[in-house]
Amino acid sequence: MTARTRQTLPPGFLLPVRDGETDEFYLNLGPQHPSTHGALRVVVRLDGETIREVVPRLGYIHRGIEYQAERDNVLQFVHFADRFDYLTALQNEHAVCLAAEKALGIGVPERGEWIRVVADELTRISSHLIFLGSFGTDLGGTTTFLYAFKMREAVTQLFDELCGARLTTNFLRPGGCARDLPEGFVQKTRAALETVKRGMDEWDVFLSGNVIFQERTRGVGILPADRAVALGCSGPVLRGSGVEFDLRKKEPYSLYSKFDFDVPVGSVGDCWDRYAVRVEEIRQSARILEQALDDVPEGPWRSKEKVSWRLDEGSWWSEVETAKGILGVQLESQGKSDKPWRIKVRSPSFSNLMALDEMCRGQKVADLVAILGSIDPVIPEVDR
Amino acid sequence: MGLMENVPKVLDPLPGGSRLADAVDYVVNWARSRSIWPLTFGTSCCAIEMMAASMARYDISRFGSEVFRASPRQADLFIVAGTIVEKMAEPLVRLYEQMPGPKWVIAMGSCTISGGPFYYDNYSVVKGVDRLIPVDVFVPGCPPRPEALLNGLVLLQEKIRKETLRNPRRPGEPLSAPAEDRWARAKEAWEELERIKDEQMAEARAKFAAEHPDYKPPKPPRAEKPAFPEVAREPAPHAGWNARAVADAVHARFPELKLFRLGDVAPEVLEARPADWIPSFEVPSGKLLEVARWLKDGELKMDFPLLLTSVDRLDRFELVAQLMNSSTSARVELRVPVEKIFPEGGSYAAGEKNQKYGATAPSLVPVWPGMGWHEREIYDLMGIRFEGNPDMRRIFLEEDFPGHPLRKDFDMPGRAIPRHA
Ligand code: SF4
Numbered sequence A: 001m002t003a004r005t006r007q008t009l010p011p012g013f014l015l016p017v018r019d020g021e022t023d024e025f026y027l028n029l030g031p032q033h034p035s036t037h038g039a040l041r042v043v044v045r046l047d048g049e050t051i052r053e054v055v056p057r058l059g060y061i062h063r064g065i066e067y068q069a070e071r072d073n074v075l076q077f078v079h080f081a082d083r084f085d086y087l088t089a090l091q092n093e094h095a096v097c098l099a100a101e102k103a104l105g106i107g108v109p110e111r112g113e114w115i116r117v118v119a120d121e122l123t124r125i126s127s128h129l130i131f132l133g134s135f136g137t138d139l140g141g142t143t144t145f146l147y148a149f150k151m152r153e154a155v156t157q158l159f160d161e162l163c164g165a166r167l168t169t170n171f172l173r174p175g176g177c178a179r180d181l182p183e184g185f186v187q188k189t190r191a192a193l194e195t196v197k198r199g200m201d202e203w204d205v206f207l208s209g210n211v212i213f214q215e216r217t218r219g220v221g222i223l224p225a226d227r228a229v230a231l232g233c234s235g236p237v238l239r240g241s242g243v244e245f246d247l248r249k250k251e252p253y254s255l256y257s258k259f260d261f262d263v264p265v266g267s268v269g270d271c272w273d274r275y276a277v278r279v280e281e282i283r284q285s286a287r288i289l290e291q292a293l294d295d296v297p298e299g300p301w302r303s304k305e306k307v308s309w310r311l312d313e314g315s316w317w318s319e320v321e322t323a324k325g326i327l328g329v330q331l332e333s334q335g336k337s338d339k340p341w342r343i344k345v346r347s348p349s350f351s352n353l354m355a356l357d358e359m360c361r362g363q364k365v366a367d368l369v370a371i372l373g374s375i376d377p378v379i380p381e382v383d384r
Numbered sequence B: 001m002g003l004m005e006n007v008p009k010v011l012d013p014l015p016g017g018s019r020l021a022d023a024v025d026y027v028v029n030w031a032r033s034r035s036i037w038p039l040t041f042g043t044s045c046c047a048i049e050m051m052a053a054s055m056a057r058y059d060i061s062r063f064g065s066e067v068f069r070a071s072p073r074q075a076d077l078f079i080v081a082g083t084i085v086e087k088m089a090e091p092l093v094r095l096y097e098q099m100p101g102p103k104w105v106i107a108m109g110s111c112t113i114s115g116g117p118f119y120y121d122n123y124s125v126v127k128g129v130d131r132l133i134p135v136d137v138f139v140p141g142c143p144p145r146p147e148a149l150l151n152g153l154v155l156l157q158e159k160i161r162k163e164t165l166r167n168p169r170r171p172g173e174p175l176s177a178p179a180e181d182r183w184a185r186a187k188e189a190w191e192e193l194e195r196i197k198d199e200q201m202a203e204a205r206a207k208f209a210a211e212h213p214d215y216k217p218p219k220p221p222r223a224e225k226p227a228f229p230e231v232a233r234e235p236a237p238h239a240g241w242n243a244r245a246v247a248d249a250v251h252a253r254f255p256e257l258k259l260f261r262l263g264d265v266a267p268e269v270l271e272a273r274p275a276d277w278i279p280s281f282e283v284p285s286g287k288l289l290e291v292a293r294w295l296k297d298g299e300l301k302m303d304f305p306l307l308l309t310s311v312d313r314l315d316r317f318e319l320v321a322q323l324m325n326s327s328t329s330a331r332v333e334l335r336v337p338v339e340k341i342f343p344e345g346g347s348y349a350a351g352e353k354n355q356k357y358g359a360t361a362p363s364l365v366p367v368w369p370g371m372g373w374h375e376r377e378i379y380d381l382m383g384i385r386f387e388g389n390p391d392m393r394r395i396f397l398e399e400d401f402p403g404h405p406l407r408k409d410f411d412m413p414g415r416a417i418p419r420h421a
Helices: A003-007 A065-069 A074-084 A086-104 A110-138 A143-163 A185-208 A211-217 A225-230 A236-240 A271-293 A348-354 A356-360 A365-375 A379-383 B002-011 B017-033 B045-054 B086-098 B110-114 B146-161 B182-211 B243-253 B267-271 B288-297 B369-382
Strands: A024-029 A041-047 A050-057 A311-321 A326-337 A342-346 B077-081 B104-108 B137-139 B280-282 B304-312 B316-324 B331-339 B359-362 B384-387
Touching (some): A041 A365, A074 A342, A086 A110, A086 A311, A086 A326, A086 B045, A110 A271, A143 A185, A143 B045, A185 A271, A211 A365, A225 A236, A348 B369, B017 B146, B045 B104, B104 B110, B104 B146, B137 B146, B243 B267, B243 B331, B288 B316, B304 B369, B369 B384
Parallel strands (some): B077 B104, B280 B331, B359 B384
Antiparallel strands (some): A326 A342, B304 B316
């Protein structure tokens, strides 16, 4: 509360200074803070305990991947996709592969598509489980982390068998995937699904049904549907606000049009809705997986490898519904080279985080962590 | 710390005192190595594996390290998990300096060891966290599995047990420590070993050839390579909307707009488009706001700002905006050429590095508030100013970062190490 802050606002703050005596002051959170999910820094403008404005300061994990991508060919870009949002590694790879397939006219055999769908949905489950764990922890219950990780380990184990890595999988390729299913994968997936489903029933009792948890999330951080759309939010943040938008239904890619599943939506757009949408999505993913496991297509898991990755002149856009929202890849080429001229990744967390300011205004500072947690941003994906 | 350091000084002169000092050493190290409290610090992917290591399956608490502290003042182990970029370097050093001694550092993952996947062609990643703070144990992997981190912890415990009060470890002054080229040294040592090995192999081969003059090596069996079919790509048609109808609607309202790369809007051009085509129009930047307003409020109701980015086409910039209707998912793409303005009236010189020019474009924030950060990103990485954006600052890089890295003429020797030089 120095004289300086009264007269000139720090960069980024846009609301005008109020006349007369106010209790306004600024609070810094991060970049190293256990509930900022990585290296996010936010500066909060407070009036007493009430938030007036929140300004995220990004760039503490800006790794310049897009610059690097212009210097390698498309195939070499696949493993960078893992590192945007490492919780949805396989879905990011899917988007990159779709773009490369569009650019080079590569098709995918049915078994390849099947493996992709299974990998995508397992990824969704594991990403949402991390959300559940960290959201509970943000609100003060460390136990949730332990339970969520226990369930997630069952899924991670499957990734480990599928591609030899637990997190940064580097598994999909333009034209299919790198390897065939390991032996016994279907049975093991069924077992893992059982673990997750049982765990989720337990979850409903000990977290969703918890009165304190509900008190801290219901009616907190409301984002109306029209604002969510105008800000470009996607994924559970958008659906939590009541907009039924899921690319798997709206622009079905891969085999999604074959499966029967529901798109859960919220009604109010508060933290609880965003939480509940994700809980339901885990169940829906399990439903998709169960349908998939009943009917495993035989045959090759990838199409013939390309000898050359040379791109013609053109622009291609591909998109995937990841656990966080719409992840798009814009690929530009000037021709005569296997290196793309420009790759832009439209990351869902980047747009979702833009809504933080709006959700927080007028709330108490203690709710900031709950709201931030309910967006579920992954900062390396915001910064890229 | 002060008191402990004096223990040997007091005890050593006494008869049998040095034994006692050794015993104190032993007890102190035993206690320290078995209750290392790590700092909660993770910037990216590796942090998830660090968390996994502390969860039920891997259970780091078996080694006395489960008490993750959120404050550096209560921690004595700094597990640097995740990439460190230049902007993070300063907070990182400050965190380290805030930790009370004795303190240790584990560098987890290839990023913290050398920059890892971001070593080459990268302008922002610090190429090894040991350039900033002294590191005790390196744990390689991308990310290292939790077992590897546990192994690193055990190694650290061993190291701690070898410390002694007679020669206490002093936390170094990180920034003044000279950067040592361990890579070159390791490479030399490796090459020397390779040379010796080659010599020995050549000797052994010569000896074998002399002893068995008519030996023929057996043919190694070849692994069978699976043959994959060639599959043609089938573009999936849009489920809820018709690209032709959208293109026609835009054409009816703005007949002067041309399709990007295709020219005039003509039925035969539209017919030849693949099923997953997204209508893409070239819009002059003076007309952008008018087109944008109509797209949002007109019949197409493109209310969702999906994408805004820019491409450096050498002689000009090109903005790429993709808008969506949030109920039908109908899309339209706009391509806006933006001129590069040279202050001294020059023009783009091919091949010349770090040229001085600017560019401006109208901001789309009044139409779609969600474009705000996208515009800031473009300004940061390509240097196009958006007129009308209320908050035109750099978004990722420091305010004083020289240049805009995604411009094709950006060059900064010493910062980015080119892989294909
Ligand atoms: S070492 Fe690999 S996994 Fe770890 S932070 Fe770096 S890129 Fe991510």
